[in-house]
Structure formats: C-alpha cells, structure tokens
Amino acid sequence: MTASTSTAEAPAGLLQQARALLIRTMTFYRDDPRTASWLRERLERIEAPLRIAVTGRVKSGKSTLINALVGAELAPTDAEERTQVNTVYQYGPEPRITAYTPHGAAQNVPVTTLDPGTIRDLQRWRPDEISRLVIDSPSPGLQAITLIETPGVSSSAVKETGRSALAQILSEADAMLYLTRHPHQTDIQFLQSAHELEVARRAPINTILAFSRADEVGSGGSDAMPSADRVAELYRNEPRVRSFAQYVLPVIGLLGQAAATLDADDFDALAALARLSSAEFENLLLSADRFVNSTTPETVSTTTRQDLLQRFGRFGVEHAVTLITRGAGDLKKLRSALLADSRLNDLQESLHQQFVERQEALRARSVLMAVEMVLRANPRSGGRQLRGEFERLLANAHEWDELRLLSALRSGQVRLPPHEREAAERLLGAFGNQRHIRLGRRPDAPESELSNRASDALLQWRTLAMDPMRDHVHREAARTVLRSCERLIADTSVRDTAG
Template sequence: MSSPVGPVGPVGPVGPVTSRLVEVCTRTRERLRTPVLRDRVDGLITRLGEPRIRVAVGGRMNAGKSTLVNALLQERLAATGATETTRLVTWFRHSHQARIRVHRRDGTERVLPLPAGGGVGASAGSLEDAAGIGHLTVETPNDTLTRHTLVDTPGMDSLSRLDPDSLAALGDADAVVYLMPHPGERDVEAIDAVRGWAGGLRLGAANMLGVLSRVDTLSGEDDPWPTARRVADRYAGELRAVLSDVVPVAGLLAETARGPDFTEADARALRALAAADRGGVARKLRTVQRFRGWAEAPVDAGDRERLLELLGLHGIRVGLELLDEGRRSTPALLEGFAQRSGIATVLERIETVFVGGADRLRASAGIAALEHLGWDAPDEVDRRALLALQSDLDRLRLEPALRQVELAGALVDLEAGRMRLAGEDVVRLRDLATGADDARRLGLDAGAGPEAVAAAAAAQIPQWRRLEARPSRVLQRHARTARELCEHILFAGPDGADRPAAPTLPTWQARSPSR
C-alpha cells in the first residue's frame, strides 16, 4: 500500500540521523538510472521528511482499536461498530481543513466532507464500493495530531485471514500500539506476522507497545483491575522480546473521558442512579439485559441506553464510585473516568518512547525500506549505486541513536535461546532496549540527574565489555552494541569529553567462562 502524504505543517526539524539518511537517499537517487528505483527513493525521501512520526494501532478483530484511536484523538473520528469503514485502513493527519480523502486502488482519489461531530462513520454511506478503496485519509485540525500521525487498521482474525492492507500499514509505521482484548496464541502469531511483513527486527520491543484492551471483560468481578494487571504483567513477560510493555486500558471509559460526548444530562442520570437504593442498582448492573429491562428505574430507558453506550456497565459502576467520593460535577466525573481508564500510561509511552524517539525510529524504518529497494537490479550502474548505498547504511547503523533499536534484536535472540544471560544482565539489556530516556535506559528513575546517569553508564561499560569476551558470537555482537550505547550516553552528556574512559576489567575477569 502506498503511504498517503497529506498536507502537513512543521512541528520541529527532522532529527539528525534521519537527516543523514535523507542525504544518503538523495545521493543514491542521483546515481540511479532505472525510473522505478528513482521513484521509490523519491517516495522514501518524502516520507522521511514528514515532521510527524507515524503511530499505527493494530490488533485482531474486535480488539477495540477504533475506540482507542478516538480516545487518543479526544474526538469520535474513527468509525466504530460494524460499518464498512472499520474494514478500511484510515490515516488521521493534521490539517487546517476537515475532510476525508478516499484513495481508490486504481489510483484515483475522491474528497468528502468530514461532518462536524460525525467523523468517518457519518460518511460511510458515501463509500459505495469499499472493495475498490485502498485506504482513507482523514485530514483534521485536531490538535492532538500535531505530535504524530495516527493509523487505524482493520482487524486481523488469524494467520489464514491476515488483511494485507493492515499488514502494509503496520509495516509502514514508525511505531505500533498493538491491542489485545484477551491475549493468546493468535496474538503471538499476528505480532510475528506484522514483524515479518515489516522486515523482521525493525518492529520489536523498541517501538511496539501492547495494550490489554477491554479490561472489564477479563473477569466477572466489579473491580476488574487486579485481574487486568496480573494478565498484563504476565503477557508483558511472555512477549518481552517483541513488546516494550503491556498496559491495561478500559477503552470505552477512556474514549468517553477524553471525548466531547458526556454531558451534564448524563451526569444527572448517574446522580439519579446514585440516589436510588444502591443494593437494587448493583443487582441491575450485573448484566446489560437486567439494566435495560429495569421497569422501575430512576432514569428512563433512553438515558440508561445512553449510559451503556458511553460507559458500559463497568463505567457506570466507576461513575457511582466517583460520586461517592464527592466528584459530582461533569468535569470532575470526566477527570475521574480518565484516571480510572488507564489511558494516561498509553499517552505517556507514546509521547516519551515514540514521539521522543522519532528520529531513531523513523531512521530505522527508512533503512528497512531501503534494504528492500531491489538489490538485484539488472542495470550495472544501478548495482554500483546500490552497493555504495549498502556501505552508507552500514556506516549509518553505527549511529548511537540506532543502537537502541538494534538491541531489540537482542531481546528476540535471548527469548529464542540463542544466547544466555544472568538475571541482572537480562534486566540491564531490557532497560537499554526499551527505556524512554537515558535515565530509564540505565535502570534509573526518569528524573535522575546527569551525574547519576553518567555514573550508571560508566558502571555498565565494563560489564558489557566482560560479556564481549564470551565465546558466543551472538552474545558478543549484542554486548558490543550495549557497550557502545552506554559509552555514547556517558560521553554525550554534560562535560562528557572531560570524563575519564570507563575502567577496563582485569584480563582474568574479562576471560571468565561463558554461562
């Protein structure tokens, strides 16, 4: 699938590593003679010049992807429910105009208005031939899109029915948020398929975040969060090679908390329920059928149905708890919903790991795209240009900013048993591969000062140098990458050039036997 390039405005300069990659692409493009190869490089140069990182939301069918997208957008723009648009890849981009671009597979394009408050779903009736549509681009002045571009993808049911449009969109993203309502083997298979489509190790723990969506369906308890946290922690451990973490989220509650739909009338309906016999209300909230069929309810059927649509049974229970805590105003309820939804952790990870790491993630994606450029070109001039490109890419991979992305491969090798590490070394490796900043890469708190960061980096360098002396070539390669990343952190910080080199281990210690 060709990536849509919409009108974008600058939010900051392209990072230094990406800038170097653009220079490499430009030099290569000038040397190529085959028009198809030149066009591919032109497209990549345009893609690398985008000022916003691409974050795709993926997962199997009915995982709640569009609901989470709406929560991230703070607006109901993504189509939810069983509409044709939920089966189309949809890009959400910042623009000064609100409209939908319908990109057809035959290369033609159609522009539709974006209805106020209606989003993509309100325009579904205009999409008479969904099979002929490649993807949609929603252009909107939504302020949340000034930091990143969001991609909503259709569900992937199983390995035999993986949607190629979804795989292409996920593979073309810089980072992926992968939703799992009830994690299982199919999710592992789908994640592996996405990574394979994207070129293997380019997508992994450095740029994939797992979200345990719909936490209210994980148990029959009134408070599902203890179970949700246990499940999320278990899968974060089992999928640590490919996901940076697994975060539990109540998607519907997050969508309502951050959206514009919950009104004072809805707050009044909740307050009426709170004023009724609490035991009777709790019994009716056991099932949707009981709540809908409540003949003597203190709120009418229309209000009950709206509360179910906005909050679900779990969200209504949360609303009653918030009222008991004294949060009676609409803003106070919305704030409480947001806090109880778990969405804050997802927003923090997107901002610190994805947006904060945009330069290295985008450069990594660009290198992966160049590696699929077509090395078997029949033209001799093109082959020489591509050979020079490979040398340029090898040098670019030495950039410290790309070392963390490279370490995602170490987690995969560790999980597959291709190398062995002691427990403390596993923790250090995982921190280096997934940390959102230098402090967290070194196992420190996010607010650690530069001197503490430098000391931690200096302490790790001899440890990784020791592991470089082990017989395993796989371990040697990853330990060298980890050491070089620590050295970059040490010497790139304040007064780094004045610091003494990290201590070298004695020969007898450096040659300690492998595990």
C-alpha cells in the same frame, strides 16, 4: 580561531544520515518512476507528525481506543467488525474526508462535520474500490501524532486483497500499537512476522502491546484489572514478546473513550443514577433493556440511557456511578478518576515516552526500512555502495540501542538498583536529549563542568560494564550506557575544538 582553521562539527545524527541515504537511493532509482515516487513520499513524511498504526485482531477495540486517544468520537464503533480499509486520522484545521482508490486517485467527500456514521459507510466499501481513507480533524489529540486504523489482522478484507495488514503497516507507519483481548498464537506470529526485515530485527523499538479490554480479563468485575496486570507482567517477561514489544500494558478502551469524551450532560445523568439506592441501581443493571427502558430516575431519558450504555458499556456506567458515590462529585474529578482507572493515562504516557519523545529514532527506522524494501524488491547492478552504507548505518545506530534499553528499564525487563536506574535513564535521554539534561546539569553550566561530569559518568559505567559479578544482560545494559557517555565525551571534544 583564525579564518584558515576549519570549524569542527558534530557528526550527523542517525535521522540525518538515513535521510541522506534515502535521497541517494531515490536518485539511484530516478529512472523508475514508481519506485522514485514511493521513496519521495517517505522523504516527505519525515516532516509530518509521527504515524502510529493501531492494529490487532478483529474486534480488539481499535476504533474505541482511537477515540479515547483523540478525545473525540471519530472512529465508528460497531458490534461487528466493519473496517475494510486503512483509515488515517490526522490533524487538519477543518473537517475533511478524502478517499483513495487502489490506483491512487483521490476523491474529496463533502462534509461539514465528522460523523462516525459517514466514516462507517465509507469503511464498508470493498478494498478494491477504496484502499485508504484520510480523515482530517481539528482535534488537538492529533497535533502530535497521526493514527492509522487497519482492518483486523484476520479480517476478510485482508484475505480478499491478497495483501497482508503487515505490508500496509510497514509501508505507512513509524510505530505500532497492537491491541488484543489476550495474546494468542495468531498475535505472536503476526508480530514476529512484522520484524522479518533486517532493520526491524536490528531495531525492535516501535511496538506497544495493549490488552485493550482489560475489564473482561478473568471473570471481569473488580478483579479484572489486577488479573490483567498479572497477565501483562507475564508477557513482559516472555522471551518471544520481549523480542518485538517495548511495553505490555492493560487498558480499558471503552472506559477511556467515555472518560475522554465525558461532558456535563453525561455527568448530570450519571449523578442522577448515583442518587438511587444500591438496590435500585443494581436492579437497573440486570439487563440492557431494563436499564434503557426504565423510568427511574425520570430525569434520565431513554435516549440518554442508550447513549451512556453504548459509550460506557455496563462496566463503565457502574464504575462511573460508584466513583461519584465515593466522592468524584464534579465533572473534572470524575473524568480524572475514569482516565486513571481505564489506564488510558498510562498508555498515553507510554506512547509519549516510547514514541513521541524518541521520534527521530523511529523516523530513521522507517526511512531505513523503506531503503531496505526497495533494495530487496528491486536489486540492480551498481547498488553495492548503497547496500554498504545501509549496513554501516545499521551497525552504528546507537539511538536504537538507547531506546531498547529505556524500554527494558521501564517495563522491568532489566532491573537495576534505583540509583543506577535513575542515572542510566538520564544518560540515555529519558528526560531530554540535550547534553546538559543527560548530564544532570543546568542549561547554563560551563563546558568544563559538563566535561568533568561526562568523564565521571564514563568511568562509572565502564566499571559496571566490566563487573564480573553481573550477568550478561546487566553488563550489556551498562555497555549501552557507556556508549552514550562516550558520545557525550565526543560531543564535548567537538565543542572544545570549535571553541
């Protein structure tokens, strides 16, 4: 290629385009310090870990599940709803707590360790005194994501401030994990209202719905999880839920927290309980007082029993002991079995696949939502060009279409024959966004091989998209994969030109 020939460049991705629009919007509102500062914060967050709001109705198990996901007991868990302020759990090399007032002033709370009791006391402050807590923790579980715990959707804190939890979530988070014991009309209405903005309606790709106390479904006991699975399947296919949630799954938050924080002392105590006869153990579990105050076995102290019951719950203690008697004979095996049975592994995999692996699409969504909120709240003359660019980005955000279809394939909302599903997921980027991975080829595959593979895929999915024997849903799915193939073809053309 000669020096006078321009080098072909691939078109900027959605996040790059959204970021550029955010900067132009910030420049347009530079004479409005409050708006410009708010937009600057959103610009800075693009480089920070993905922010996931953990929200839901009062006492849906938000704190418990946060502890399970982090793998440490940070969020305080109480019998009553105590969270009054948004609490951000983020990675930091040293433990630190920062409290923010509604006016933005920050105050560091001196701590050497992160004690849930200290956090609990701060969370009980009135929202007009402390609007946000930021907890820095060196927990590895927070290196890839930041978790934001909100007050319960119907809590007194939300009503007292006059600002809904919805506004906070839209402002603070890239994605949402919504917890409920069982979906009620309140949950559906809240989640629908979270998708009122144009960006949210165009890209309902940031929500996972979890039944966080699956062990309580139906009559509880051994039939609870199968019942919860059936309920989850019903809601996955419910049109209103499908319009905003990418996945619906059951999880036992308390069991997940116990598994994630299980240590050698816990295992020794549970193993001692497992050595009791069935009759003795069942007798212990007749009431909490009997379990805590019993002296059988003598090696398990009252303090240990209280801790086990608080962290595991009655169901968790019984389940852990059952697993030990069935062969989970060491700490590693028990933790693995508890994590699997709690479905925490499933939730973590869903969070990783739906959110972490596709975080650029989610960040672009957050950026464009911020731009939309500003253009709506503070319209001014001369903003037509910004609005036009905003609309163009929304109309061409294929990355969002890919995410929606991947979610639909994984949740069973769209069903394809196994060979078609595998090919579709690969072309949509489920196993990696690199071109050779999408095309199922080695990293060192020559350009000619990648080009031929992309052309073959294009022809296959064009045929499926036009198949009159398929219904509208499946033809639309095929068209989404087809557009992904077209992008791969375009990418190949750009590389050939550049070469």
